[in-house]
Amino acid sequence: MKTADFIAALAADPSPPGPPLSRRFLIALAAGALISACAFLAMVGPRHDIARAIGTMRFDWKFVDTIALAAPTGLTAWRLLRPDAELGWLAAALAAPIVLLGGSVIMELMMVPSDLWLARLIGSNAVHCLTLIPLLSIAPLAALLLAMRAGAPASPALAGAAAGLVSAGIAATLYATNCTDDSPLFVATWYTLATAIVVGAGALAGRKVLRW
């Protein structure tokens, strides 16, 4: 077939490609977060002493970390949907969760005697953390990947990894209300490991489903 003929078929198909990409992305993000929040409340819910925990520095800082993870990675996943995406200042914002977490770890090491470090790091919820964060990531990750199929990412694996990061950020925000291990040593170890699992899954899935 000549390309000129092929173009005739493309030009005759003026149908707008459905709802705009931005709306699909936002709906997926909201729906995924909502499903995870419901699943979280049905499965475990927040810790019983949450009223007392709110206002303690270590508890509150967990949310600074998780939201610093979810917000810039959400914007990144959105940006990466364009084939000519340039991250610009977002690339710097992506370092925020690492810097914030690293800073809190240093503070903790300075404030807590060294014979308690290991106990704080191991905590008592490691398995819980490694199970719940990936489980609560499933809905947002699936919803996002589905919506992102309408995009054209230069690297499908990278876009999938970004979707994994934002999903893990949402899941970690929910889980942090349940977890009684508030030490940055615990967060830096187990939350990070759980996030890595979700990111790996996102990259693998992205490579498959975000190809175009």
Add this chain to the structure above:
Amino acid sequence: MGESGSQSEEDWAVQMRAALAGDEAAYRRLLDEIGRSVRAMARGAFARSRLGGADVEDVVQETLLAIHLKRDTWDGSMKLAPWVGAIARHKVVDALRRRGARQFAPIDDFEALIPAPEGDDPHDLSDADRLIGQLPPRQQDIVRSISLKGQSIADTAKRLSMSEGAVRVALHRALKALAEAWRRTSP
């Protein structure tokens, strides 16, 4: 050509906005011009990878289809050429990989390319022909009627006793299925 580069960029974005607003003639012209640039890029890349140029037109058509189906990933406040270039690079690299090239020579700066018109070769055994042949019969008929036979949506609808809306829907589905089939040819 260097001088006309910025001029054609301006035209491209304007034509794309007109196309998105439903101007079919502007869209056709734009796709033809984009096709010339993609062709130049693909020829260069194929030559550098020593793969010959026999099926360059397949890559051009696959790229144009991707541009068509992914056109809402263009940010209207940005230039069009870098967006087109990114899609074309993605498809050309894919095509090179599919043909077993081990090394991908860096691809020309898209905006600096000298546009190449389509050759006279009717390109009978193209990917597009082969893949269209795998669509459901009604979709095949509609795509061929509008492309090869140059019929309008209205003519096609009358001939097949369908509504114009139904022909449009079938055409859109066929194009999406075609993109999917193309994707499956990649390892």
